[in-house]
Amino acid sequence: MLDFQAMISAIGPELLLALAGLAGVLAGAYMGDRFNGLSFKLGAVTLLLAALVVIMNWEGGEAFGGLVTTTPFVNFAKCISFIAGAVTLLMAEGFLKRHETIRYEYPLLVIFASLGMGIILSASNLMTLYMGIETLSLSSYVLASFHRDSIRSSEAGLKYFVLGALASGILLYGISLVYGFTGSTDYGDIASSERTIGLVFGMVLMISGMAFKVSAAPMHVWTPDVYEGAPSPVVAFFATAPKMASMVVFANLLFTAFTGVFEDWQMIIAIIATLSMLIGAFGALIQNNLKRLLGYSSIANMGYALVAVAAGAEYGAAALLVFMTSYVIASIGLFGGVLSMRREGGMVENIDELAGLVRRRTGLALALTVLVISVSGFPLAVGFIGKLVVFQAGWNAGLLPLLIVLVLSSVLAFGYYLRIILVMWVKEPVERFQPVGSTVSLSVYAAAAACLVLFVFASPFLDWATQASAGFIQ
Amino acid sequence: MGNFPILTAVTFLPLAGALLIMLVQSATGSNGQDEETRGRQSLMAGLIFSAATFLASLVMLVSFEVDAPGYQLVEEVSWFAGIQYKLGIDGMSLLLILLTTLLTPISLVASYGTVKQRLTEYTIAFLVLETFMIGVFCAMDLVLFYVFFEAGLIPMFIIIGVWGGAERIYASFKFFLYTLLGSLFMLAAIVFMYMQAGTSDITVLETYAFAPEVQTWLWLAFFASFAVKLPMFPVHTWLPDAHVQAPTAGSVILAGVLLKMGGYGFLRFSLPMFPDASQFFQPMMFALSVIAIVYASLVAFRQTDMKKLIAYSSVAHMGFVTLGIFSFTEVGVQGAIFQMISHGLISGALFLIVGMVYDRVHTREIAAYGGLVNKMPIYAAIFMLFTMANVGLPGTSGFVGEILTMTGAFQASTWAAAGAALGVIFSAVYMLTLYRRTVFGPVTNPALENITDVGKKDLITITPLIIGTILLGITPNLVFDITRESSLRALQMITGG
Numbered sequence: 001m002l003d004f005q006a007m008i009s010a011i012g013p014e015l016l017l018a019l020a021g022l023a024g025v026l027a028g029a030y031m032g033d034r035f036n037g038l039s040f041k042l043g044a045v046t047l048l049l050a051a052l053v054v055i056m057n058w059e060g061g062e063a064f065g066g067l068v069t070t071t072p073f074v075n076f077a078k079c080i081s082f083i084a085g086a087v088t089l090l091m092a093e094g095f096l097k098r099h100e101t102i103r104y105e106y107p108l109l110v111i112f113a114s115l116g117m118g119i120i121l122s123a124s125n126l127m128t129l130y131m132g133i134e135t136l137s138l139s140s141y142v143l144a145s146f147h148r149d150s151i152r153s154s155e156a157g158l159k160y161f162v163l164g165a166l167a168s169g170i171l172l173y174g175i176s177l178v179y180g181f182t183g184s185t186d187y188g189d190i191a192s193s194e195r196t197i198g199l200v201f202g203m204v205l206m207i208s209g210m211a212f213k214v215s216a217a218p219m220h221v222w223t224p225d226v227y228e229g230a231p232s233p234v235v236a237f238f239a240t241a242p243k244m245a246s247m248v249v250f251a252n253l254l255f256t257a258f259t260g261v262f263e264d265w266q267m268i269i270a271i272i273a274t275l276s277m278l279i280g281a282f283g284a285l286i287q288n289n290l291k292r293l294l295g296y297s298s299i300a301n302m303g304y305a306l307v308a309v310a311a312g313a314e315y316g317a318a319a320l321l322v323f324m325t326s327y328v329i330a331s332i333g334l335f336g337g338v339l340s341m342r343r344e345g346g347m348v349e350n351i352d353e354l355a356g357l358v359r360r361r362t363g364l365a366l367a368l369t370v371l372v373i374s375v376s377g378f379p380l381a382v383g384f385i386g387k388l389v390v391f392q393a394g395w396n397a398g399l400l401p402l403l404i405v406l407v408l409s410s411v412l413a414f415g416y417y418l419r420i421i422l423v424m425w426v427k428e429p430v431e432r433f434q435p436v437g438s439t440v441s442l443s444v445y446a447a448a449a450a451c452l453v454l455f456v457f458a459s460p461f462l463d464w465a466t467q468a469s470a471g472f473i474q
Numbered sequence: 475m476g477n478f479p480i481l482t483a484v485t486f487l488p489l490a491g492a493l494l495i496m497l498v499q500s501a502t503g504s505n506g507q508d509e510e511t512r513g514r515q516s517l518m519a520g521l522i523f524s525a526a527t528f529l530a531s532l533v534m535l536v537s538f539e540v541d542a543p544g545y546q547l548v549e550e551v552s553w554f555a556g557i558q559y560k561l562g563i564d565g566m567s568l569l570l571i572l573l574t575t576l577l578t579p580i581s582l583v584a585s586y587g588t589v590k591q592r593l594t595e596y597t598i599a600f601l602v603l604e605t606f607m608i609g610v611f612c613a614m615d616l617v618l619f620y621v622f623f624e625a626g627l628i629p630m631f632i633i634i635g636v637w638g639g640a641e642r643i644y645a646s647f648k649f650f651l652y653t654l655l656g657s658l659f660m661l662a663a664i665v666f667m668y669m670q671a672g673t674s675d676i677t678v679l680e681t682y683a684f685a686p687e688v689q690t691w692l693w694l695a696f697f698a699s700f701a702v703k704l705p706m707f708p709v710h711t712w713l714p715d716a717h718v719q720a721p722t723a724g725s726v727i728l729a730g731v732l733l734k735m736g737g738y739g740f741l742r743f744s745l746p747m748f749p750d751a752s753q754f755f756q757p758m759m760f761a762l763s764v765i766a767i768v769y770a771s772l773v774a775f776r777q778t779d780m781k782k783l784i785a786y787s788s789v790a791h792m793g794f795v796t797l798g799i800f801s802f803t804e805v806g807v808q809g810a811i812f813q814m815i816s817h818g819l820i821s822g823a824l825f826l827i828v829g830m831v832y833d834r835v836h837t838r839e840i841a842a843y844g845g846l847v848n849k850m851p852i853y854a855a856i857f858m859l860f861t862m863a864n865v866g867l868p869g870t871s872g873f874v875g876e877i878l879t880m881t882g883a884f885q886a887s888t889w890a891a892a893g894a895a896l897g898v899i900f901s902a903v904y905m906l907t908l909y910r911r912t913v914f915g916p917v918t919n920p921a922l923e924n925i926t927d928v929g930k931k932d933l934i935t936i937t938p939l940i941i942g943t944i945l946l947g948i949t950p951n952l953v954f955d956i957t958r959e960s961s962l963r964a965l966q967m968i969t970g971g
Contacts, residue, residue, distance in 0.1 A: 358595065362500060379621035391665055407658045414654055426635045458554035
């Protein structure tokens with residue numbers, strides 16, 4: 001019979017999210033529009049509860065005959081993803097209200113996407129992985145086109161859907177090859193099977209599919225368009241929670257299922273990382289739209305994260321968690337900044353609209369400066385520690401060429417990050433932003449404060465990540 | 475003083491002041507007063523905080539034991555992953571901190587009345603910058619050092635970018651990216667050293683023997699950063715741009731303190747940690763130093779902008795610093811440290827002097843001046859003093875630094891010393907030409923007809939620097955006694971002493 005205790009400890013958070021999501025659908029069906037306002041708060045609370053359940057079952061476990069296995073490593077990512085999902089959900093409310101698209105479907109979609117993240121993180125079988133990815137992706141496609149009356153949003157959704165479906169197909173094809181040549185879809189069985197050319201082929205296809213999900217080059221082309229077109233709160237969500245989850249899943253898959261063919265994938269990941277770092281940095285240099293810029297910046301940052309992946313499980317696991325967490329925190333704040341850019345007649349997205357922000361809203365400008373400093377990896381904020389540990393991981397693994405690219409790309413990146421600081425501090429101020437509600441400002445301030453606090457008190461944070469990835473160190 | 479963390483207090487007092495100003499200003503709102511009044515209040519508050527920092531650093535001076543070897547007033551707290559928040563000072567860092575805490579209030583006073591826009595942010599930027607500069611000089615952990623070293627770029631970037639001249643955006647970007655690229659190489663080296671030695675504690679690394687071939691790479695990585703910062707030929711080109719565009723106070727800090735971080739870095743890291751590589755690169759350093767001295771002096775002679783001229787003169791004078799450091803003699807190293815302090819005072823004063831006439835006439839073109847002695851006699855006298863100090867007249871601190879670094883260099887290489895001596899002559903040429911063309915002669919520019927002589931504010935800013943320059947010129951032992959231990963330690967791995 002089912003062992004409930006083990007099941008709860010393995011997939012408790014996912015059960016909670018699934019049940020809450022279904023209850024939300026029912027509540028929406030009965031209450032209709034009256035549920036709209038309430039649903040956002042309830043959704044955020046549900047996600048935070050899920051994070052709490054993750055923390056309570058930190059050591060994780062196995063369930064469904066090995067279809068799902070949770071470890072502290074994935075629980076770390078789950079925790080951060082759920083919290084990020086909750087924060088971005090709260091930030092979305094005001095925006096959607098002003099655009100008259102505040103509907104209870106939005107939090108439900110976020111919850112189902114989070115459910116997908118939970119499932120892929122817990123997966124220890126390729127079938128579970130694929131199911132989770134589809135749950136996450138389908139919710140995401142709908143979210144991207146949530147403003148269905150807006151051409152840009154619809155275009156973003158369609159683009160995301162077509163390319164995403166293609167990537168899923170490639171991933172599935174890879175899964176079928178791996179299954180065909182190893183005879184199993186279980187991570188453990190795949191890891192212990194011998195290296196065949198078919199297995200490597202399947203793995204390469206799977207890497208391509210996963211690279212799409214984390215928006216790593218050369219599968220990155222959707223990112224700037226979707227970032228620009230999709231509604232800002234949706235992008236805030238895309239840039240944080242699913243990024244964290246997908247990247248850790250990517251690493252987890254390579255570290256556990258494909259640990260036997262480490263040499264084969266290390267080179268591929270290294271190339272993907274190099275391309276992402278360069279394309280992201282060069283692409284962002286010429287952007288004027290802040291959302292597009294952040295899109296390219298995320299490509300570059302995924303490149304840095306992949307350096308940690310390429311360093312292998314022993315060196316890179318903890319570094320990956322630290323880097324991704326610091327990136328997610330900074331991204332939440334930066335998208336809070338994007339959401340604050342509201343003028344008479346709608347949202348603005350051009351970098352120049354931030355001109356002279358320091359004189360109009362000193363607090364916001366300072367917070368954004370801290371966040372930009374953090375995401376650029378400059379000392380003074382947690383992003384520096386993130387990059388430092390990635391650098392260390394790469395160094396330990398002997399990936400010198402990658403590190404040189406990392407350094408060069410970081411210098412390039414300062415070119416566009418500095419421009420944001422410069423515009424806020426130097427340019428003559430333009431018209432004031434319209435107020436956007438306290439949740440957004442609060443999130444920006446909290447994210448900036450978190451960047452500074454985690455920098456000063458880095459030790460517990462690093463210890464936590466190291467302890468979470470202890471399972472990878474033999 | 476017991477266990478009172480005096481170094482932390484000195485380091486973070488300006489930052490605390492900046493936060494306080496920020497909080498008070500945002501809490502009181504506009505409150506009916508116009509921006510300028512509020513800005514002036516902020517500046518006064520900033521002045522009080524930086525003056526308090528100066529007093530605190532005097533306490534540090536008093537509690538410093540001159541003859542004790544090693545680092546003093548050490549504070550240590552674990553930060554993360556074996557990296558520590560560790561502060562400590564020796565004679566060299568003590569004097570550089572004093573220089574920093576002296577120049578910051580002076581630059582704030584100099585900004586009074588001249589900077590009119592956004593004075594609150596201006597004050598905050600300077601206070602934050604002061605914290606980072608002090609931090610650089612007392613960090614005893616490589617990563618902590620790097621954090622302070624890099625962090626200082628942001629406030630300086632903003633100071634140049636916001637309150638600078640017409641080409642400020644270009645200049646601030648150039649300054650930032652040049653310095654950053656160099657620093658990232660240093661970061662790579664720091665990570666490697668941390669991996670190899672298992673610690674980033676400077677006191678441990680000073681005696682850690684890296685393999686000679688490794689040393690070469692590490693040395694080059696640190697060199698990339700310090701050479702840009704110092705700046706050395708051929709990576710000095712950011713400096714004239716940055717200086718010309720920076721506001722007067724920014725130039726004072728830039729020339730007075732930020733350039734010294736390069737020399738400090740060579741003495742604190744390159745020499746003790748990579749002794750073999752340092753010796754290997756000695757000829758290159760000598761060559762670059764002499765080129766810097768001669769070339770920058772010649773370029774300075776051709777400048778039409780006063781600030782640019784002094785900027786190139788800074789490049790030449792910092793050439794003496796590297797010359798002294800890489801002579802590997804006690805007298806050379808002592809001279810280099812002395813030269814850093816002395817140049818901090820003199821170049822700071824020269825930028826203030828340029829600032830004084832710029833505030834009155836709003837041009838830095840040398841050709842726009844002439845005959846100032848008729849209108850501004852006191853100004854002419856002060857300018858004369860610092861012209862002579864910059865040339866290296868005996869009795870001023872400029873002389874001591876140059877003569878000692880050259881003596882040190884002479885023991886290592888006659889040719890290098892001879893080349894550097896040429897630079898001394900050139901410095902007389904360009905400085906005296908500058909002085910003649912601005913101060914002597916008839917008044918040709920009608921804008922100068924109603925110019926007023928130095929005011930109270932100008933005297934307040936310049937007097938401490940006059941006293942410092944002459945005092946150190948007459949009794950240089952004040953400095954040498956304090957820095958002897960540090961120079962010996964910088965050399966101990968090379969000379970085996």
